[in-house]
Amino acid sequence: MRTQVGIVGGGPEGLLLARLLGRAGIECIALERRTPEYLRARIRAGLLEQGTVDILTQAGVGDRLARERLIHDGLEIAFDGKRHRIDLKALSGKVVTIYGQAEVQKDLMDAHDAMGTEIVYEADDVSLHGLTSDTPRLRYSKGGQTHEITCDFIAGCDGFHGVSRQAIPQDVVRIYERVYPFGWLGMLSDTTPVNHELIYTNHERGFALCTMRSLTRSRYYLQVSADEDVDDWSDDRFWTELRRRIPADAAAVLQTGPSLEKSVAPLRSFVAEPLRYGRLFLAGDSAHIVPPTGAKGLNLAVTDVRFLTEALVAFYKSGQSDLLDGYSDRCLARVWKAQRFSWWMTNLTHRFPEALPFERRAQGAELAYLVGSKAAQTALAENYVGLPLG
Ligand code: APR
Ligand code: PHB
Numbered sequence: 001m002r003t004q005v006g007i008v009g010g011g012p013e014g015l016l017l018a019r020l021l022g023r024a025g026i027e028c029i030a031l032e033r034r035t036p037e038y039l040r041a042r043i044r045a046g047l048l049e050q051g052t053v054d055i056l057t058q059a060g061v062g063d064r065l066a067r068e069r070l071i072h073d074g075l076e077i078a079f080d081g082k083r084h085r086i087d088l089k090a091l092s093g094k095v096v097t098i099y100g101q102a103e104v105q106k107d108l109m110d111a112h113d114a115m116g117t118e119i120v121y122e123a124d125d126v127s128l129h130g131l132t133s134d135t136p137r138l139r140y141s142k143g144g145q146t147h148e149i150t151c152d153f154i155a156g157c158d159g160f161h162g163v164s165r166q167a168i169p170q171d172v173v174r175i176y177e178r179v180y181p182f183g184w185l186g187m188l189s190d191t192t193p194v195n196h197e198l199i200y201t202n203h204e205r206g207f208a209l210c211t212m213r214s215l216t217r218s219r220y221y222l223q224v225s226a227d228e229d230v231d232d233w234s235d236d237r238f239w240t241e242l243r244r245r246i247p248a249d250a251a252a253v254l255q256t257g258p259s260l261e262k263s264v265a266p267l268r269s270f271v272a273e274p275l276r277y278g279r280l281f282l283a284g285d286s287a288h289i290v291p292p293t294g295a296k297g298l299n300l301a302v303t304d305v306r307f308l309t310e311a312l313v314a315f316y317k318s319g320q321s322d323l324l325d326g327y328s329d330r331c332l333a334r335v336w337k338a339q340r341f342s343w344w345m346t347n348l349t350h351r352f353p354e355a356l357p358f359e360r361r362a363q364g365a366e367l368a369y370l371v372g373s374k375a376a377q378t379a380l381a382e383n384y385v386g387l388p389l390g
Contacts, residue, residue, distance in 0.1 A: 009158035044101035049386030132278035
């Protein structure tokens, strides 16, 4: 088989890339290890920057998003039992969108079904070959048969645990990493969200986040230890713990109900540089992970896809390779700003088991400074809504 761009991974990122390339008349094939049913059901984060909404709309998958999304003008930060609102719109001129990543995935899959894109689900043993040649190849097996695809370029959109990054020789990648001493326990339920905007709470028992998927579906997160067993968390235990951490006036109106899903995710900051090796281009989680505190994961991944699409389109339309050559640096400039922000917001809102008393007091002072300073709130707001593309 032969294609122009071979894509490894059929997550939001691989599928968005396939969609943008397809619409630009560039052929591609995507290889995804999981089944379509698994991908449709996978629960992820749910906050989109305006730039992400714009590119999804440009990709022709913005209709349901426009109908169903919730627009948030602000958010709340709570500590010492008190809530403080940060007016994102007044401070930055921009708003954010609540729309689940699972919905983005479904919209993309439906669009590809309609368009007839070649997506191979349940592709096993994917491997990458000839990356420094002009004809890199993807090999995979399905139904007991081995297949090979010869490509012009390969896009590694297979997430943190994928094979693309591993295909780069270790001596040419530099890894930057910070693993946090805790995780997030998430729970989804068909209950009215406790507040119409998000509440990020710093509490002595640990961080808590109140978010949502719709006006009738809540999503809550609790800071737990990194090796926490989700089976130790009954619904009752979750609700009791959440009520203890969030401010009393929110706890008083918290609606509880059966969980639809619960899971624990570790927190990590990670960057692999550069994002290119020969004809392989990494994009999204395969190259970088942020802790979820600033909700930057999907938004950053989408920016990589946007830059990669621009570079590939320039190459195929006019033979120009300068955008391909600049791809890694262009992405990294943005990635590092989002890394810094996600790390800062994680440090601000979580309780670190090993924090010195000095560090705890400095964290309290930083929270007090934030809610008392328009300059500090503006800095949060402009990062939270998404920095300009640059
Ligand atoms: N072969 C084929 N497919 C693979 C392989 C493999 N060896 N390994 C992983 N995959 C698939 C996964 O099953 C998944 O569907 O690649 C896809 C990667 O998707 P994501 O993990 O969603 O990563 P990405 O598309 O980069 O999206 C980033 O997802 O994790 C969130 O916070 C993150 O919001 C961000 C977004
Ligand atoms: C979510 O809705 O899942 C969400 C929102 C904001 C975050 C993290 C997760 O910072």
